Amino acid sequence: MKGAPDQQWNVPAGENSQHEGGFRADLAVTTERGGPTYGEMIEQVRLFMDKVRYASPTPALADEVIEDLKKLNAKLDTMLVDEWTSPSGTRIDLPSRGNITLPPYEIRDGGPDGVDATVTFRPFHLGGNGVAHGGHVAIAFDDLGGMAAALKLGGVARTGYLTVNYRSLTPLQKPLALRTWVERFEGRKYFVRGTLHDGDRLCAEMDALFIALKPGQA
Ligand SMILES: CCCCCCCC/C=C\CCCCCCCC(=O)SCCNC(=O)CCNC(=O)[C@H](O)C(C)(C)COP(=O)(O)OP(=O)(O)OC[C@H]1O[C@@H](n2cnc3c(N)ncnc32)[C@H](O)[C@@H]1OP(=O)(O)O
Numbered sequence: 001m002k003g004a005p006d007q008q009w010n011v012p013a014g015e016n017s018q019h020e021g022g023f024r025a026d027l028a029v030t031t032e033r034g035g036p037t038y039g040e041m042i043e044q045v046r047l048f049m050d051k052v053r054y055a056s057p058t059p060a061l062a063d064e065v066i067e068d069l070k071k072l073n074a075k076l077d078t079m080l081v082d083e084w085t086s087p088s089g090t091r092i093d094l095p096s097r098g099n100i101t102l103p104p105y106e107i108r109d110g111g112p113d114g115v116d117a118t119v120t121f122r123p124f125h126l127g128g129n130g131v132a133h134g135g136h137v138a139i140a141f142d143d144l145g146g147m148a149a150a151l152k153l154g155g156v157a158r159t160g161y162l163t164v165n166y167r168s169l170t171p172l173q174k175p176l177a178l179r180t181w182v183e184r185f186e187g188r189k190y191f192v193r194g195t196l197h198d199g200d201r202l203c204a205e206m207d208a209l210f211i212a213l214k215p216g217q218a
Pocket of ligand 1: 150160161188214
């Protein structure tokens, strides 16, 4: 694919990049990285993806969009940093911590007893027939299941397995209740359950195992 192969994505961590093996040495949450309008920038990208999903451009318009995107990509090329210092994933004031790859969610309540979030799948999360793609539902469960494990153990966990049971269709563009909680744990193994509801209707359920990482584990 044009543009991708030469790109150096994996910017090496610098002296001030706080990480320990495969995870952050401290939680490194911030509301400042990327500046006060970073959230709006992410939102505009999501809106663009919504439009791309449904647009059928003329060849001339596609060329024009390509030229505009090349200019934007060149601007961001001047500002690439390593993953540990990127705002994405650490901006706790933004939906999904400012992580563009996640379905946008807001945390209503979170702690050792579990996480209560509101997730809204976007038009670009379309699977077919007007409803969400199951893979995007699984991503939401993975992140919020991992968060429930992290808040229970006070550290970072990685997904061992994750099973989603799709019980009914998951709508787009509607705030849905996603809950995750640690059902039990044995040593480093955290068994996490989750539910996704549209009002009273159960859309999907999760059954997952998260493994607590050892200090410095990659
Ligand atoms: C300071 C405070 C912090 C608070 C923070 C709060 C805020 C949090 C904010 C934001 C949260 C964000 C959350 C994000 C979440 C996303 C998570 C992902 O998507 S992770 C990517 C996908 N997963 C992988 O890529 C894993 C690949 N696999 C591995 O790396 C390893 O297999 C790993 C680490 C999972 C386990 O490897 P080993 O060597 O460390 O451990 P071994 O000995 O193999 O397993 C430990 C025990 O678990 C069992 N186990 C492991 N995997 C299993 C499996 N798939 N099924 C069943 N059992 C399994 C084993 O049998 C063993 O059990 P026995 O101790 O013997 O009883």
